[in-house]
Amino acid sequence: MNFIVNGCAGFIGSNIVDKLLELNHQVTGIDNLSTGNIKFLESALKNPNFSFKKIDILNIEELKESYIGGDIVIHLAANADVRSGTDHPRKDLEQNTIATYNVLEAMRANSISKIVFSSTGSVYGESPEIPMREDGPFPIQTSLYGASKLAGEGLIAAYCEGFGFQSWIFRFVSILGKRYTHGHVYDFYRQLKSDPTSLYILGNGKQRKSYLHVDDCIEAILLAVNNAKEKVNIFNLGVDDYCEVNDSIDWICGELQLNPSFEYSGGEKGWIGDNPFIYLDTQRIMKLGWKPKYTIKEGVIKTVQFLKENEWVFEERE
Amino acid sequence: MNFIVNGCAGFIGSNIVDKLLELNHQVTGIDNLSTGNIKFLESALKNPNFSFKKIDILNIEELKESYIGGDIVIHLAANADVRSGTDHPRKDLEQNTIATYNVLEAMRANSISKIVFSSTGSVYGESPEIPMREDGPFPIQTSLYGASKLAGEGLIAAYCEGFGFQSWIFRFVSILGKRYTHGHVYDFYRQLKSDPTSLYILGNGKQRKSYLHVDDCIEAILLAVNNAKEKVNIFNLGVDDYCEVNDSIDWICGELQLNPSFEYSGGEKGWIGDNPFIYLDTQRIMKLGWKPKYTIKEGVIKTVQFLKENEWVFEERE
Numbered sequence: 001m002n003f004i005v006n007g008c009a010g011f012i013g014s015n016i017v018d019k020l021l022e023l024n025h026q027v028t029g030i031d032n033l034s035t036g037n038i039k040f041l042e043s044a045l046k047n048p049n050f051s052f053k054k055i056d057i058l059n060i061e062e063l064k065e066s067y068i069g070g071d072i073v074i075h076l077a078a079n080a081d082v083r084s085g086t087d088h089p090r091k092d093l094e095q096n097t098i099a100t101y102n103v104l105e106a107m108r109a110n111s112i113s114k115i116v117f118s119s120t121g122s123v124y125g126e127s128p129e130i131p132m133r134e135d136g137p138f139p140i141q142t143s144l145y146g147a148s149k150l151a152g153e154g155l156i157a158a159y160c161e162g163f164g165f166q167s168w169i170f171r172f173v174s175i176l177g178k179r180y181t182h183g184h185v186y187d188f189y190r191q192l193k194s195d196p197t198s199l200y201i202l203g204n205g206k207q208r209k210s211y212l213h214v215d216d217c218i219e220a221i222l223l224a225v226n227n228a229k230e231k232v233n234i235f236n237l238g239v240d241d242y243c244e245v246n247d248s249i250d251w252i253c254g255e256l257q258l259n260p261s262f263e264y265s266g267g268e269k270g271w272i273g274d275n276p277f278i279y280l281d282t283q284r285i286m287k288l289g290w291k292p293k294y295t296i297k298e299g300v301i302k303t304v305q306f307l308k309e310n311e312w313v314f315e316e317r318e
Numbered sequence: 319m320n321f322i323v324n325g326c327a328g329f330i331g332s333n334i335v336d337k338l339l340e341l342n343h344q345v346t347g348i349d350n351l352s353t354g355n356i357k358f359l360e361s362a363l364k365n366p367n368f369s370f371k372k373i374d375i376l377n378i379e380e381l382k383e384s385y386i387g388g389d390i391v392i393h394l395a396a397n398a399d400v401r402s403g404t405d406h407p408r409k410d411l412e413q414n415t416i417a418t419y420n421v422l423e424a425m426r427a428n429s430i431s432k433i434v435f436s437s438t439g440s441v442y443g444e445s446p447e448i449p450m451r452e453d454g455p456f457p458i459q460t461s462l463y464g465a466s467k468l469a470g471e472g473l474i475a476a477y478c479e480g481f482g483f484q485s486w487i488f489r490f491v492s493i494l495g496k497r498y499t500h501g502h503v504y505d506f507y508r509q510l511k512s513d514p515t516s517l518y519i520l521g522n523g524k525q526r527k528s529y530l531h532v533d534d535c536i537e538a539i540l541l542a543v544n545n546a547k548e549k550v551n552i553f554n555l556g557v558d559d560y561c562e563v564n565d566s567i568d569w570i571c572g573e574l575q576l577n578p579s580f581e582y583s584g585g586e587k588g589w590i591g592d593n594p595f596i597y598l599d600t601q602r603i604m605k606l607g608w609k610p611k612y613t614i615k616e617g618v619i620k621t622v623q624f625l626k627e628n629e630w631v632f633e634e635r636e
Contacts, residue, residue: 086480093419097469101411125475128453135446135455140475140550147476151415151469157443157458158465161591162404232458273479 002026004070004112006057006103007077008044009036011179012118015214016074016221017044023222025049030066031077032056037313040179057099063106072114072225075103078149080182082122083271085144096148097155104159113165116225119153121173121210121238121278122146131281134171134234143273153234160231167231168224170217173238173280176299177214178306181313184245185303188252190314192260199253199260202270205246208277210238213299216292220285227288236280243296245270251297255304320344322388322430324375324421325395326362327354329497330436333532334392334539335362341540343367348384349395350374355631358497375417381424390432390543393421396467398500400440401589403462414466415473422477431483434543437471439489439528439556439596440464449599452489452552461591471552478549485549486542488535491556491598494617495532496624499631502563503621506570508632510578517571517578520588523564526595528556531617534610538603545606554598561614563588569615573622 003020007013008029013036020027021044029041029052044050053066057077067073079095100117107115124132125142141147159165174183191199220237228235253259268276294302307313321338325331326347331354338345339362347359347370362368371384375395385391397413418435425433442450443460459465477483492501509517538555546553571577586594612620625631 085476089419089423089477089480093416093473097415098411101407105407133456137453138451138456140552141472142476142479144473144476144480147469147472150472151465154459154465154468155411155462158403158460158462158591159407161460162407162462234458273476 002028002069002071004028004030004067004073006030006073006075007036008052009033009038009040010076011181012175012214012217013076014040014044014179015177016076016218017041017050019218019222021047021049028053028066028070030055030057030063035080037181057102058094060102060105063102064109067106067110067112070110070112072116073103073107073112074116075100076118078118079145082143082145082273086272089144092144092148096145097151100152100155104155107165108163113163115156115165116168116221117152117156117170119149119169119171120146121171121236121280122275123150123153123171126275130277131279132236133281134236134284142275157232167233168221168228169232169234170221171234171236171280172217173210173212173278175214175217176211176303179214180303180306184248185252185300186307188249189304189307192256192258193311193314196258197260199249199262201245201249201262201264203245203267203274203276204264205244205249205262207245207268207270207274208242208279209245210242210279211296211299212238212292213294213302216294220290223288223290224285235285236282237285238280238282239292239296240282241296242279248300251300252304255301320346320387320389322346322348322385322391324348324391324393325354326370327351327356327358328394329499330493330532330535331394332358332362332497333495334394334536335359335368337536337540339365339367346371346384346388348373348375348381353398355499375420376412378420378423381420382427385424385428385430388428388430390434391421391425391430392434393418394436396436397463400461400463400591404590407462410462410466414463415469418470418473422473425483426481431481433474433483434486434539435470435474435488437467437487437489438464439491439554439598440593441468441471441489444593448595449597450554451599452554452602460593475550485551486539486546487550487552488539489552489554489598490535491528491530491596493532493535494529494621498621498624502566503570503618504625506567507622507625510574510576511629511632514576515578517567517580519563519567519580519582521563521585521592521594522582523562523567523580525563525586525588525592526560526597527563528560528597529614529617530556530610531612531620534612538608541606541608542603553603554600555603556598556600557610557614558600559614560597566618569618570622573619
């Protein structure tokens with residue numbers, strides 16, 4: 001199979017590229033390297049089954065050309081920054097919604113009809129039902145990020161109906177593990193690196209969130225693509241558990257052997273549109289035989305270990 | 319109140335403009351006249367409380383300027399052609415999703431925070447639950463039109479959370495009545511005008527659909543804007559009933575005193591993405607004290623009467 005991976009130099013993208021190459025697939029990786037990092041492709045670039053194309057997905061003509069010969073598209077390229085959506089509302093529209101439209105059109109131009117899409121648990125907004133089910137109550141969006149991903153899901157499903165596509169849509173919790181470069185573990189680690197004696201926390205620290213290790217995430221994606229046969233296959237992906245931000249801070253500080261003082265910005269939410277309780281019902285993917293290997297605590301600790309061994313990821317961004 | 323009406327020369331838009339002027343509001347009407355018709359504004363244009371601006375909403379700078387001094391935006395401008403979405407997928411993306419983003423940004427630039435949005439029952443796709451409730455199961459999109467409107471809803475809700483907007487989102491069934499210029503009554507009437515002896519029907523004629531008269535629709539919108547106080551207010555709008563396409567054909571032929579032969583394209587659906595059963599639960603709007611004055615049959619017959627008295631609407635389009 002010839003896989004096309006959009007966002008191949010990103011956190012999840014580069015991990016999936018390595019996995020697909022390990023399984024002897026052909027992989028074409030697309031990335032504009034705006035947030036992706038070419039270093040994450042170090043091993044892939046040595047593999048003759050991998051070809052890398054530096055393309056911005058907003059350039060639809062280049063994209064169409066790059067898709068020639070593909071069998072399936074794994075679309076992970078996105079603006080993944082849920083927190084600062086209100087600083088630049090056009091970013092989510094362009095990089096998530098319009099970009100997804102471009103991907104679908106480039107697929108159509110090349111008669112590729114299978115797409116894997118990284119959506120988000122944020123599409124549930126502040127659900128009245130927790131844990132959130134894939135077919136739970138019609139949600140009301142609370143973030144531009146969630147809205148842009150929901151728009152992407154809608155477009156993909158409409159292409160399935162209108163153009164005979166088949167899709168696998170995954171609503172992720174926050175993903176942890178090797179090559180993790182944004183999110184709360186990254187932020188806390190960076191703060192503690194510059195001042196090990198104090199930590200500033202958005203919200204009251206009692207926000208409840210769910211997480212998943214990237215290896216478990218990729219395992220689930222490949223299992224679903226091979227076994228879920230509907231026209232539109234939608235799966236929540238997360239550990240069947242959640243923790244408080246304060247728990248996670250304990251684990252991070254424990255692993256770093258630090259004992260900082262804490263300062264909280266206060267309030268139930270860390271930022272505008274923050275969802276104070278994210279916990280996804282994952283029965284649907286578990287019925288396919290998937291079970292995560294890592295607990296949330298293990299995921300957080302492994303992420304801290306990755307950051308300790310790869311402090312260059314902070315320099316790159318500064 | 320200074321109302322801004324996007325799509326003011328359209329079917330619903332021009333009716334709402336007339337109603338707002340009757341209620342002594344100031345109205346700024348925006349339309350690019352691509353499908354809207356300036357003749358529908360004949361009476362409005364004579365009213366000193368009305369000003370018309372020929373602007374394309376995709377031109378965000380012109381739009382921002384035109385919104386100066388507005389208190390609330392009624393956003394009805396859209397590509398309303400659900401049937402031929404797959405002929406030009408970019409159209410729904412641009413005219414419904416990106417246009418709605420532009421409207422929200424033009425509002426933000428002018429500190430306008432109230433928006434009324436015409437969404438559609440098509441966002442429910444083929445719901446497992448009928449009649450469809452506003453908070454029924456998380457839907458899977460089946461048309462590019464529905465997907466683009468869902469994306470618009472999501473953007474609006476995210477602006478409510480992120481920028482303190484307040485919104486009234488209406489999921490319409492098909493609207494009937496004065497100035498109706500597209501849909502099945504229009505199509506059947508046009509066919510019978512050119513050949514009164516035969517009628518070609520998409521699908522098997524057994525599709526079940528719900529309708530609403532435009533006067534009842536506008537009544538509901540104004541009632542909700544005045545009485546629904548949530549941040550995001552979502553209402554289904556339709557008659558609490560449905561009919562088969564074949565029933566509607568009987569009423570149309572009866573009113574025209576014609577007895578044509580029927581030819582069916584066949585199949586459950588009239589077109590790709592057609593929803594063979596649309597019937598919305600309208601308890602939420604009814605709890606505000608709204609009740610439609612016209613039945614579906616009355617709506618269909620009134621529409622035929624409008625077309626009989628205004629056959630110029632066919633010439634305009636041919």
